[in-house]
Amino acid sequence: MATAAHSVSVFGMIAGLIGVMALVAVNALFLIWMERKVSAHMQLRPGPMEVGWHGAIQTIADALKLLGKELITPRDVDKPVYLAAPIVIFLPVLVSFLVIPFSQNLIIRDMHVGVLLILSFAALTVLAILMAGWASNNKYAVFGAIRSVAQNVAYEIPLLITLMSVILMVGSFRLTDIVAAQNRIWFVFVQPVAFILYIICATAETNRAPFDLPEAESELVAGFHTEYSGMRFALFFLAEYTNMFIVAALATIFFLGGWRGPFLPGLVWFLIKVYAIIFLIMWFRWTFPRVRFDQLITLSWKILIPLALANLIVTAFVLKLV
Amino acid sequence: MSLLIATISFYLVVAATVVGAVIAVAARNIFHNVLGLALSLIGVAGLFLYLNSPFVALMQILIYVGAITIAICFAIMLSQPLYLPAPPRNPLKIQGAAFGAGLVFIFLGLLTRQTLWTPAAERVHDWSITTIGHYLLTQYVVIFELISLLLLVAMLGAIVTARGGRGGA
Amino acid sequence: MEKKTGEPLIHLGVLEEALNLARANSLWPMTFGLACCAIEMMAAGAARFDLDRFGAGVFRPSPRQCDLMIVAGTISKKMGPAVVRLYEQMPAPKWVIAMGNCAISGGPFFYPEMYAIVPGADLLIPVDVYVPGCPPRPEGLIEGILLLEEKITGRGRLRKFRNAAE
Amino acid sequence: MHKGWRLEIPEALTDFSYVLVFLVAAALFALGPLIIAHFIAPRSFGAARDEIYECGMPIIGGAWVQVAVIYYLFALLFLAFDVDVLFLFPVLLAYGKGYVWRDFIEITIFIGILSLVIVYAWCRGVFTWKRKPENL
Amino acid sequence: MPAFNQLNTYLYLAVILFCLGLYGVLSRRNLIAVLISVELMLNAASINFMAFNRFLAPHPAVGQIAALFIMAVAAAEAAIALSIIVALYRKLKSINIEQANELRG
Amino acid sequence: MLERGLEEKFYVLNLGPQHPSTHGVLRVELQMEGEFIVKADPDIGYGHRGHEHMAENRSYLQFLPNLGRVDYLHALAYNQCYCMAVEKLLELKVPERAEFIRVITCELNRIASHLLWIGAYLLDLGAFTPFLYCFDDRENILDLLDRVTGSRLTYCYYRFGGVPRDVDDDFLAGCKAFARRLRSRYRDYENLVNKNVIFLERTKGIGIISQEQCVKYGLTGPMVRGSGIPYDLRKCEPYSAYPLFDFDIPVGSTGDIYDRYMVRYREMEQSLRIIEQAVDKIPAGPIMAEKVPKRIKPAPGEVYTAVEAARGEFGIYLVSQGDTTPYRLKLRVPSFGNLSILPEIAVDTLVADLVAILGSIDVVVPEIDR
Amino acid sequence: MTSYVREILTGFYSLLAGMGVTIRYFVKPIVTVQYPREKLQMSPAYRGHTEFVLDPETKTHRCIACELCARTCPSQLIHLEGVKVGKKKLPSKYVIEYHLCSLCGLCVEVCPTQALQFSKEYRLAGYSRQDAVIDVFARMQAQQRRLGWPVTPIPEPQPEAEGEAEAKPKAAKAKAAAKKAEQPPEAEAAPAAPETPAAPAEEEKET
Amino acid sequence: MLLNELTQALSRLNLAQVAPGDYAKTGCHLEVEAAPAQMPEVARLMLEKGCFLESLTAVDFPEHFTLVYHFNHFRELCRTVVHARVPKEAEAPTISHIYPAANWYEREVYDLFGLKFAGHPDLRRILLPFEADFHPLRKKFAPSETPADA
Ligand code: SF4
Numbered sequence A: 001m002a003t004a005a006h007s008v009s010v011f012g013m014i015a016g017l018i019g020v021m022a023l024v025a026v027n028a029l030f031l032i033w034m035e036r037k038v039s040a041h042m043q044l045r046p047g048p049m050e051v052g053w054h055g056a057i058q059t060i061a062d063a064l065k066l067l068g069k070e071l072i073t074p075r076d077v078d079k080p081v082y083l084a085a086p087i088v089i090f091l092p093v094l095v096s097f098l099v100i101p102f103s104q105n106l107i108i109r110d111m112h113v114g115v116l117l118i119l120s121f122a123a124l125t126v127l128a129i130l131m132a133g134w135a136s137n138n139k140y141a142v143f144g145a146i147r148s149v150a151q152n153v154a155y156e157i158p159l160l161i162t163l164m165s166v167i168l169m170v171g172s173f174r175l176t177d178i179v180a181a182q183n184r185i186w187f188v189f190v191q192p193v194a195f196i197l198y199i200i201c202a203t204a205e206t207n208r209a210p211f212d213l214p215e216a217e218s219e220l221v222a223g224f225h226t227e228y229s230g231m232r233f234a235l236f237f238l239a240e241y242t243n244m245f246i247v248a249a250l251a252t253i254f255f256l257g258g259w260r261g262p263f264l265p266g267l268v269w270f271l272i273k274v275y276a277i278i279f280l281i282m283w284f285r286w287t288f289p290r291v292r293f294d295q296l297i298t299l300s301w302k303i304l305i306p307l308a309l310a311n312l313i314v315t316a317f318v319l320k321l322v
Numbered sequence B: 001m002s003l004l005i006a007t008i009s010f011y012l013v014v015a016a017t018v019v020g021a022v023i024a025v026a027a028r029n030i031f032h033n034v035l036g037l038a039l040s041l042i043g044v045a046g047l048f049l050y051l052n053s054p055f056v057a058l059m060q061i062l063i064y065v066g067a068i069t070i071a072i073c074f075a076i077m078l079s080q081p082l083y084l085p086a087p088p089r090n091p092l093k094i095q096g097a098a099f100g101a102g103l104v105f106i107f108l109g110l111l112t113r114q115t116l117w118t119p120a121a122e123r124v125h126d127w128s129i130t131t132i133g134h135y136l137l138t139q140y141v142v143i144f145e146l147i148s149l150l151l152l153v154a155m156l157g158a159i160v161t162a163r164g165g166r167g168g169a
Numbered sequence C: 001m002e003k004k005t006g007e008p009l010i011h012l013g014v015l016e017e018a019l020n021l022a023r024a025n026s027l028w029p030m031t032f033g034l035a036c037c038a039i040e041m042m043a044a045g046a047a048r049f050d051l052d053r054f055g056a057g058v059f060r061p062s063p064r065q066c067d068l069m070i071v072a073g074t075i076s077k078k079m080g081p082a083v084v085r086l087y088e089q090m091p092a093p094k095w096v097i098a099m100g101n102c103a104i105s106g107g108p109f110f111y112p113e114m115y116a117i118v119p120g121a122d123l124l125i126p127v128d129v130y131v132p133g134c135p136p137r138p139e140g141l142i143e144g145i146l147l148l149e150e151k152i153t154g155r156g157r158l159r160k161f162r163n164a165a166e
Numbered sequence D: 001m002h003k004g005w006r007l008e009i010p011e012a013l014t015d016f017s018y019v020l021v022f023l024v025a026a027a028l029f030a031l032g033p034l035i036i037a038h039f040i041a042p043r044s045f046g047a048a049r050d051e052i053y054e055c056g057m058p059i060i061g062g063a064w065v066q067v068a069v070i071y072y073l074f075a076l077l078f079l080a081f082d083v084d085v086l087f088l089f090p091v092l093l094a095y096g097k098g099y100v101w102r103d104f105i106e107i108t109i110f111i112g113i114l115s116l117v118i119v120y121a122w123c124r125g126v127f128t129w130k131r132k133p134e135n136l
Numbered sequence E: 001m002p003a004f005n006q007l008n009t010y011l012y013l014a015v016i017l018f019c020l021g022l023y024g025v026l027s028r029r030n031l032i033a034v035l036i037s038v039e040l041m042l043n044a045a046s047i048n049f050m051a052f053n054r055f056l057a058p059h060p061a062v063g064q065i066a067a068l069f070i071m072a073v074a075a076a077e078a079a080i081a082l083s084i085i086v087a088l089y090r091k092l093k094s095i096n097i098e099q100a101n102e103l104r105g
Numbered sequence F: 001m002l003e004r005g006l007e008e009k010f011y012v013l014n015l016g017p018q019h020p021s022t023h024g025v026l027r028v029e030l031q032m033e034g035e036f037i038v039k040a041d042p043d044i045g046y047g048h049r050g051h052e053h054m055a056e057n058r059s060y061l062q063f064l065p066n067l068g069r070v071d072y073l074h075a076l077a078y079n080q081c082y083c084m085a086v087e088k089l090l091e092l093k094v095p096e097r098a099e100f101i102r103v104i105t106c107e108l109n110r111i112a113s114h115l116l117w118i119g120a121y122l123l124d125l126g127a128f129t130p131f132l133y134c135f136d137d138r139e140n141i142l143d144l145l146d147r148v149t150g151s152r153l154t155y156c157y158y159r160f161g162g163v164p165r166d167v168d169d170d171f172l173a174g175c176k177a178f179a180r181r182l183r184s185r186y187r188d189y190e191n192l193v194n195k196n197v198i199f200l201e202r203t204k205g206i207g208i209i210s211q212e213q214c215v216k217y218g219l220t221g222p223m224v225r226g227s228g229i230p231y232d233l234r235k236c237e238p239y240s241a242y243p244l245f246d247f248d249i250p251v252g253s254t255g256d257i258y259d260r261y262m263v264r265y266r267e268m269e270q271s272l273r274i275i276e277q278a279v280d281k282i283p284a285g286p287i288m289a290e291k292v293p294k295r296i297k298p299a300p301g302e303v304y305t306a307v308e309a310a311r312g313e314f315g316i317y318l319v320s321q322g323d324t325t326p327y328r329l330k331l332r333v334p335s336f337g338n339l340s341i342l343p344e345i346a347v348d349t350l351v352a353d354l355v356a357i358l359g360s361i362d363v364v365v366p367e368i369d370r
Numbered sequence G: 001m002t003s004y005v006r007e008i009l010t011g012f013y014s015l016l017a018g019m020g021v022t023i024r025y026f027v028k029p030i031v032t033v034q035y036p037r038e039k040l041q042m043s044p045a046y047r048g049h050t051e052f053v054l055d056p057e058t059k060t061h062r063c064i065a066c067e068l069c070a071r072t073c074p075s076q077l078i079h080l081e082g083v084k085v086g087k088k089k090l091p092s093k094y095v096i097e098y099h100l101c102s103l104c105g106l107c108v109e110v111c112p113t114q115a116l117q118f119s120k121e122y123r124l125a126g127y128s129r130q131d132a133v134i135d136v137f138a139r140m141q142a143q144q145r146r147l148g149w150p151v152t153p154i155p156e157p158q159p160e161a162e163g164e165a166e167a168k169p170k171a172a173k174a175k176a177a178a179k180k181a182e183q184p185p186e187a188e189a190a191p192a193a194p195e196t197p198a199a200p201a202e203e204e205k206e207t
Numbered sequence H: 001m002l003l004n005e006l007t008q009a010l011s012r013l014n015l016a017q018v019a020p021g022d023y024a025k026t027g028c029h030l031e032v033e034a035a036p037a038q039m040p041e042v043a044r045l046m047l048e049k050g051c052f053l054e055s056l057t058a059v060d061f062p063e064h065f066t067l068v069y070h071f072n073h074f075r076e077l078c079r080t081v082v083h084a085r086v087p088k089e090a091e092a093p094t095i096s097h098i099y100p101a102a103n104w105y106e107r108e109v110y111d112l113f114g115l116k117f118a119g120h121p122d123l124r125r126i127l128l129p130f131e132a133d134f135h136p137l138r139k140k141f142a143p144s145e146t147p148a149d150a
């Protein structure tokens, strides 16, 4: 343990890097396709059909097209910040994959501060959104950004606190430890309230409907990326979908027993669970109207945070009893 | 080899810290100042890693970048009509500040150089987060509780002040 | 109306074709309706016809993220400048479909004394495909999009579909 | 494995090297397509191309406008709770390792005091959005 | 010994940061910029704590707790300071130090 | 325009003309303070097509197709009103079967309009899926109407003195089948929308319009009915065959967005009732009045007719000077009056509420602009 | 406190109910008509652009170039030229600028001989405005060709040689049509059907 | 009954004509002729009786404009049409302070006919572009031959 932890395997690092990049790209392509298919079928239509089998390469076409799109930099933007934002938003995304255990052994770096790494780097996402909106010098973008940030910070608290309930039970920040602690029973059964809260917060953190205020089309056009075109916009998109994967992976690890499951290999179970959670989040999106912004914020402060705190204290109390 | 990578990374981190700090104090656009601060703080987090404390490093990012810079940004948007051109700078003041800061720099630099630091005689090598928690629950429990009190008071004060005091503006 | 787009910095033969193929299959239209025809445009995106099958169902509200402007409806004189502005704010490569008779030539509203409308989108912006009808059926719009694909790639599935449909 | 491939540096630092490499890689990963796009994308012209988009109208006034106080207040509340979380993290790891009752009470007090922030904000109507709150 | 393994490196860095912050405090007229500079100075202190903790302190938890404590204080300070700035701005429609000085009168 | 008197802390936000939630080309200039609206100034005319000017330059008959394009969502009511106006001038009597056909098609069209509104409105509120369900139902109506009128949207179906094309039994059976189908969908709409807590939170108590405001602003249609005034021209000023049918006027109580939504929602059911009764009772007979003059050249005079369109009272004020073209034709469109209240009720709301309120007014912009 | 909890619970339940609806639709079959692959049956009354009715008896159009339709049309988009062939008038050119049409149906209704009908054509997209200008006459010829019927040529102006000027138009028309049917199709005289991909090259059937 | 009430009240106002209308022919129950200057008075009275402004428009007759106001009542059908002749180049008093609904209608009349309303708070074009220099519903209006100058 000691030697392994204290050394860098360059091969491992590079392999992990390539793997993660491939995963990010493929995942985003797949998720967008899935989103379009899921939404379509909920709406009694087939969704992408003509580009590839059942539209299978639709998103590849989209990606290629975006690659060949002009990058417009409007005149009045705050140029350095405007250009940096799409890159900054991408940084935390990749880093988060460092510590996610896809299966027993498939983990790039099992850090003892695993959760904290993901959570703290999420702060960069917030910053990037603020940068994007601010630099665009567009009222819709500024508002989208401010809302997005306010929303992100409002839901980060209950998210952290719900995760804490689990951490309290496990006593470790290491993601593999958390999975290992669920060898008898998944935490979703022990901590149902925390799970529900987590899903709500995760939906909000990834700016998905019904909490997609920052991109609320009916008010703010396209939110903080209103002024971004082509590949820059694609990067925001990519980050958004990858973030979805990350929050779903966290949900899987914290509540659904990670890679555990009978018969199939761990990786498969892990992906099944992750995509099931993502399906759930998509399902929300295509069912609900959007909440109003003040309602969104107050929901967090008035309901979610008190509930999460209560849940934490009850957990602490119960832990004391047993 | 290992040393090389570690050293390069170290200089990267130092560069981030210093460059960020320079932007933070020198850029004309206040928003760039904040971003510079964020960069600098991330650099400092990197330094903390070199100082063997990943926990504090991550918390540094979480708190400073995730919360304090955001609060500052909001305060800026609340108080600064940014579309107005920035007021001209006072060269005298800048020179004075540079001079003063330079003096302090020389003094502190010399101080650092001259002092002979002695390590503690006996050192424990337990860096785990649990220990920090344990200390917070036992030895520093007063601080721990005081912090919550401090935050409470600070928030009450902040809310009252920001909303323009009791009874209305 | 000449096209307001220029050439890329470098040309890469095969890649260009792949790109065009991708572009043709991923035409994101702008959420932009002017009058009655916009309803049929919405209908074309709805369950019965589902533009998304061709990858053209991602309606983006911001022109910065669109490839296709479907001018669906009457362009009034007051709206004209906005149409031009929106078109110019779209990043290249970009295309325009004039949907409905109004967008083609002023349609039912065109007569010599008319003071209020711009008789045809092509007087303002370069139009690639014209879909006549008042309003065109959603099928008509789909035809228009397939035709545009043909225009972009130089080959298309439209004829194939047509033959198959006969 | 060959010794040259293994770096013997402290644990925190090895972790960090991963993070750094990933950060750099992410930046490159993001930068690459942008550069490619720069070369292969056609250009467009037009007077309005570089103007800020605002629903097809010329913009009126700048975008860097003054936002509502309420956002700032929420940022403050967040700040408080973030710090709270910061201390809870280590404490929770240590929870139950010593005297559990004492730990429990301490944590409850800590959370309780912080919850007063919400209670106060709630009472002051921070969560009720009004254009001109009575006591603003 | 590599640079990152020496106490003095960190101390010098802290000094640089501190002096940059000081320069900012002295030179800027914008109150928020001043606050930003103060944050820098606080961070310099943090670095010092952590460095001493790493190289000199008997128990490594102490310095870390001190660093955490500084963060908490910085947060509280930022909250109060920003609120004051916001309130000031409302009164004066400006957040320049010079104008703020008028408040004394 | 708003620059005058713009305070420093206010700023101007443009909503439209190209904006996803202004339903076409409405532009609202918002003066904002933070998130709140200080002043909303609708800027209309982006869809101005000069209908009234055209009316003075075209013969009575040639103006017919325009009516389907004023309010393209409830085109048949507009057809009806114009035909009524000219019929009044010419003193034509429309045969009963034609009136029944008019009622059936007009009510079908009303349901289609309401369905589209519900869908688009939920889209404004951010729910995408109900929009497609509504469109799915609407397509069924369009199929039916397509059978008799030949178009899907901009109908030009009624003629002076009747209708040009008779309906067949398939159509009548189709109407009944559609009524069954729509009823079976109600439960889904209720679960998906009407009871949804987010929807309720977004609509209850917002955009309240009092009865005095209704009078002062001359609102009509679901706007006044939402505020509790049972003003429905089909009952108040019965025209066509409406007196023969039994139906209710749904009214709201508080006049908020939710009430307006519910009024429209419940109106669909009433329309279904009318359709079913009409289908059951439809008499045989001619579908055109006997002596419709070839050249329509009414005697000098003026007439005002009004019908209850989906958005409210649509009136036509027609002045004839004994020519083949109208001397003056004024289209009194419901959305014009309805929208004019926006500046008043939008003050002190959030942009999100403004979008919701704007949606609840149910504007069809080219109708306002004419 | 209880109302607080109750609100949360009912709200939560209502959300679940909504999700129940969408998931039910998720597994329902789709309603989409996958257009170019499948086609919707056009309703019998459907209004495409106007075209000539092909009289199954005379195997040609019934138009007498009376120009009523052109005068009635609100948009004045019918460009019609008639020539005197013998004592009756026949259209030598019947072009509609379809892009101005409002599909009102007035021309169809006003025609004294019911010579016009609405086509079922809706696939008209083209690359230029001109693609929306439809030569109704040529279109009819193309239809005749496809049906294997004799193709009506564009009539040449002929002087009134026979001198039966007073004949009733209907009888004359029938005769003329019969005569025309005997004439060999003059392929070169008939303009080729428009070849733009969107042009109505393949018409299904006349209903 | 509202009709009688209105007739009586209006008769007191000294108007040029207050006569019952032929509802079957014109769709109006009460026909009133008033001088433009009397309009605010009439409007105030109508508001008092709870009538709403159904429509307001103008007709461009060769010698004068006629402003046509339609009032109606929500509870009881009673359409009152008021005609007010305004000489060309004269201004009519606004009633928008009484009926806010008139605000937009008057702007529209101004926009389409060029008929000004004295005392209107915000008399600018409403349908046409602000820079337009013509009033299309005037009978002698002929649009300039620039279809594509937008
Ligand atoms: S073409 Fe016809 S349907 Fe389309 S906008 Fe014009 S009038 Fe309306």
Ligand code: SF4
Residues within 6 Å of the ligand: G062, G063, G064, G065, G066, G067, G068, G069, G070, G080, G110, G111, G112, G113, G114, G115, G116
């Ligand atoms: S009205 Fe009929 S017969 Fe007369 S010209 Fe037109 S199509 Fe021919």
Ligand code: SF4
Residues within 6 Å of the ligand: G050, G072, G073, G074, G075, G076, G077, G078, G096, G100, G101, G102, G103, G104, G105, G106, G107, G108
């Ligand atoms: S349908 Fe109407 S607009 Fe079209 S050609 Fe016939 S008369 Fe003219």
